[in-house]
Amino acid sequence: MAQTIISLDNIDITFRQKNKMIEAVKNVSLTIDKGQIYGIVGYSGAGKSTLVRVINLLQVPTAGKIIVDGDVMFDQDKVQISTKELREKRRDIGMIFQHFNLMAQKTARENIAFALKHSPLSKEEKEEKVQELLDLVGLADRSESYPAQLSGGQKQRVAIARALANDPKILISDESTSALDPKTTQQILALLQELNQKLGLTIVLITHEMQIVKDICHRVAVMQNGQLIEEGSILEIFSHPKEALTKDFINVATGIDEALPKIERQEIVQQLPENAVLVKLNYVGSSTDEPILNRIYKQFNISANILYGNIEILDNTPVGEMIAILEGNEESLEKALVAINASNVTVDILKRGR
Template sequence: MIELQEVSVVFPQKGGALTAVQKVNLQVEKGDIFGIVGYSGAGKSTLVRVMNLLQRPSSGKVWVAGTELTALSEKKLREKRKGIGMIFQHFNLMDSRTVFDNVDFSLKYTGKSKAARQQKVTELLDLVGLADKELAYPSQLSGGQKQRVAIARALANDPAILLCDEATSALDPKTTLQILALLKRLNQELGLTIVLITHEMQIVKEICNKVAVMEKGRILEVGNSVQIFSQPKEALTQDFIRTATHLDQALETIFSQPTLAKLASNQWLVELSYVGEQTNEPLIAQLYSRYQVTTNILYGNVEFLQNTPIGSLIVILSGELHQRQQALRHLQQQGVSVQVLQEAGVAPLATEASA
C-alpha cells in the first residue's frame, strides 16, 4: 500500500544542513496497522509527512497504492491525497464551527449535494460514536471527543490509508485506549491501512501488527510486533520493550530490596522470556522435578500481541552449580530465552546465559 525507496529529507540550515530522514526503505502492506516508534527527534513525524508528500523528500521515491507520488503534478497529487487521511496530536479543529461543520468542511469541494454531504457526515459521526454531538463546538468536547471528530473528518473522503502523527499523545491513558480501540475497529471494518507514529511502545503493543524503530533519521529494525517484542535485536528496541513491559521498573524495585542485595552462593537471579506455546508448559515445576532447582518468582508478566502470549519472569534459581547449569540448558532447549542478571558476590550482569 505504501512503499518508500531510499527516502531522505534534508533541511538547509545556516552553516550546514539537518538530515531528518536518511535513506529509508519501508513497505506497509494493505490492512496493516503499522507503528513507527522512536524518541523525540528521531524523524518519525517527518517520515509520516513524506507518505502523503506534505513533506517532499530531498531524494528517493514514494509509492502509494501503485502510484509514484513523487512523479505527480501538484494537481494530480492533490487528487491522490484524498485517498490518504491524516490526524494529528492537537486535533486541528476549527473552533468557530460545530462538530458537524468541521467534518462537512472536508466534503465542501467534492461535488456532493448538500443532502449527500449531510448523510455522509451523519454516518461518520455515528461511526466514531459522536452522533449526539453534531451541534456541539470543539470547546465543549473532551480531548478524546475532539480526536474522534478529527478521525471522522479524516475519513470523509473514504481514504484507504490513515496516517496518525502522535494522535494519542495529548490524551489521558483511558482515553488513549478508547481511541486505539476505535482505530482498530476502523481497520477491521473498513479495511483501513493505518500508519501510527508514536514514542510509546505501549501504543504499538496495543494495536500494531508491524513496527519499525527509528533513531536519528534511520530505520533500525522492522518486523511484526510479536517478533520485535520477543526478539528485539537493537539496543534501542530492547530499551523500548523493557519500558513497555515494565521489566525495568520491576528490576529497579528488586535491586532496591535489602534482602535481595546479596544472593547466596548457590543462587542466580535470572530473567526468562518465552513466546506462544511455551506459556502453557509447566517449565518452572520441571526445574525442581528434573534438576532439584528451586525457583522463587519475583516478577511475572504475560502480554498478548496479535493473540500470541509473550511471557517474562524474573526468578531466583537455587541449587548446586551443575544443577543450575542443567536447568538453564533445559530451558534454552525448550525455546526459552535465558539471561543471568546477577550471581552471588558479583555485580548485576547483562550477558546471555550459557550453560
C-alpha cells in the same frame, strides 16, 4: 498474498539550516501492506514524522522513490505526478494529529462537513455523510457541540471523522493519543482498530510509545537519528528485539523497567546466596504453557522464587517474561539453565550470588 499500498525506497531528507546540512532521514526503506496497522516508533527528533509526511508529499524528499497505491509519486529527485493528481491522491490519505486541529467556532458537525467542502456530493448527501461519520465515531449525540464543550477524546473522534470524510484508503496518525489520558488513549486505539477492521483502512501510526504499538499494530519500525534501525512483525520485535533502543522501548511497554529497580532493592536480591542466580526469562507461544520451573525443580532440585511476571497476547500469540531467583548446587544450576534455554525460553542472567 498481501498487497503493498505504500513503498518508500531509500528515502533521504536533508535540510539546510544556518549554512549547515541536517540529515533528517537517512536512506530509509519500508513497505506497508494494504489493511495493515503499521507503527513507526522513535523518540522526538528521530525523523518519524518527517518520514511519514513524504507519503502525501507534504514533505518532498531529497532522494528516493515513493509509490502509493500503485502510483509513483516521487523518483530519484523529482515529483512524478501533476498538482491535480497530487490533490486527488491526498484525498486518499487522511491525517490526524496530537492537537486535533479543530476550528473553535464550528460545531463537531461543521468541522466534519468542512472536509467535504470540495466534494462532488450534493448538500443532502453531505449531510447524510456527516451523520454517518458521527455515528461511526460514536458522537451522534454531540454533533452540535463546539470543541470547547468536548473532552480530549471527543475532539480526537471529531478529528478522526473529519479525516475519514473523503473515504481515504490510508489514515496517518501522528502522535494522535499523546495529549490524552491512558483510558481515553485506549478508547481511541480501540476505535482505530475497529475502523481498520470495518473499513479495511491502512493505518500508519507514529508514536514514541511502544505500549501503543503493542496494543494495535501488525508491524513496527523503530527509528533513531533519522535511520530505520529495526523492523518486523509485532511478535518478532517483542520476542526477539535486536537493538538496544528497541529493548528499551519494550521494557517500558511491558513495565519491567519500573519493576526491576524495585526488585533490585529487595533484601533477598541484594543478599543473593552463593548458589543462586537472578534471571530474566522471556518466552513465546507454546513455551508459555509449559511448567518449566516445576520441571527443573523435579529434574535438578532447583528451587524458583518468582519476583515478577508478565504475559501479553500479541497477534494471538502469548509472549511473557519473568524475573526469578533460581537456587541449587552449582552443577545442577548450570544444567537447569541449559534445560530452560532448550525449552525455547531465553535466559538473561541479571546477577549471580557471591
